Amino acid sequence: MDKSQLISLIKVPFGYGAGRMGSELGPERLLRWGLIEQWKELGYVLDEPSRILLKDQWSDKAVSVPLKNASKVLSICTALASEVKLKRDEGHFPFILGGDHSIAMGSLAGLTADGGSLGVIWMDAHSDLNTEETTPSRNMHGIPLAVGLGRAALRLSHIYDGAADIDPSKTVLIAARELDPGEKELIKELGIHCYTMHEIDKLGIQKVIDEAVDITSSGTDGVHLSFDIDSIDPTEAPGTGTPVQGGLSYRESHFAMELLYEAGIITSCDFVEVNPRLDRNNRTSKLAVDLIGSLFGKRIL
Numbered sequence: 001m002d003k004s005q006l007i008s009l010i011k012v013p014f015g016y017g018a019g020r021m022g023s024e025l026g027p028e029r030l031l032r033w034g035l036i037e038q039w040k041e042l043g044y045v046l047d048e049p050s051r052i053l054l055k056d057q058w059s060d061k062a063v064s065v066p067l068k069n070a071s072k073v074l075s076i077c078t079a080l081a082s083e084v085k086l087k088r089d090e091g092h093f094p095f096i097l098g099g100d101h102s103i104a105m106g107s108l109a110g111l112t113a114d115g116g117s118l119g120v121i122w123m124d125a126h127s128d129l130n131t132e133e134t135t136p137s138r139n140m141h142g143i144p145l146a147v148g149l150g151r152a153a154l155r156l157s158h159i160y161d162g163a164a165d166i167d168p169s170k171t172v173l174i175a176a177r178e179l180d181p182g183e184k185e186l187i188k189e190l191g192i193h194c195y196t197m198h199e200i201d202k203l204g205i206q207k208v209i210d211e212a213v214d215i216t217s218s219g220t221d222g223v224h225l226s227f228d229i230d231s232i233d234p235t236e237a238p239g240t241g242t243p244v245q246g247g248l249s250y251r252e253s254h255f256a257m258e259l260l261y262e263a264g265i266i267t268s269c270d271f272v273e274v275n276p277r278l279d280r281n282n283r284t285s286k287l288a289v290d291l292i293g294s295l296f297g298k299r300i301l
């Protein structure tokens with residue numbers, strides 16, 4: 001992200017894709033902790049923020065998805081995809097603030113609709129690679145990456161006309177530590193680069209990010225960062241619906257963001273799964289704002 005590019009903040013106060021409600025309160029809470037002021041202090045110019053809301057008229061797509069709240073998720077994702085596409089066509093940096101992680105299907109659909117090839121960095125305790133067949137929870141926030149890769153009955157092209165599957169060889173998972181059986185199989189079958197916490201312990205976060213940057217930026221037209229706050233350890237980020245112990249430390253998560261800023265490859269971002277209802281003293285919301293600062297070039301000195 002360079003400072004001549006406008007940031008388009010797209011707020012998506014939507015939590016129906018998660019097992020517990022509350023992430024729909026994320027966008028307003030992060031704004032309350034100074035997200036916009038921070039961007040301005042860093043020298044960025046913001047477009048008028050937009051907000052994607054659920055309409056009464058829910059989507060009735062040609063595909064049946066037997067998961068919880070599927071029609072609401074499809075509807076919000078289609079609306080989000082068209083907003084993301086619009087902002088991207090204007091040359092802006094789409095920053096999608098959720099909400100639960102199901103909305104990433106809308107981001108990916110909008111970002112791939114121009115036919116370019118997209119690298120994806122998915123930072124998450126989970127891989128979100130379940131399908132309607134493998135999901136143990138039937139929650140839609142467990143499937144968005146499988147949908148993005150064209151591995152579920154629901155495809156990005158059902159969400160938005162012209163959207164295309166993303167390439168598994170240009171997709172990287174970081175911070176995974178809770179994978180369901182079907183997800184493990186899919187990772188192996190597709191050969192997805194998966195840096196679990198084991199690889200992070202072994203190689204260090206710097207090497208992991210360096211490799212992720214190479215994999216996702218070579219031969220692509222852009223790199224989308226899909227950041228699930230549950231990638232961070234719950235001691236630092238307790239306010240999220242599906243916390244898993246053994247996650248990224250405070251400094252690892254900041255360092256990862258700082259390195260991504262230095263690499264200069266990120267062209268769009270989702271920031272999801274902050275659940276203010278489950279938070280303690282706003283710790284998670286404040287951390288989220290700080291991490292976004294690091295991603296956009298905030299330095300200690």
Ligand SMILES: NC(=[NH2+])NCCC[C@H](N)C(=O)O
Pocket residue numbers: 100101102126128130135136137138139141142143180228230242273
């Ligand atoms: N975006 C998330 N936090 N996803 C959690 C998914 C958890 C579990 N794998 C499921 O399918 O339900």
Ligand SMILES: [Mn+2]
Pocket residue numbers: 101124126128141228
């Ligand atoms: Mn996720």
Ligand SMILES: [Mn+2]
Pocket residue numbers: 124125126228230231242273
């Ligand atoms: Mn997760």
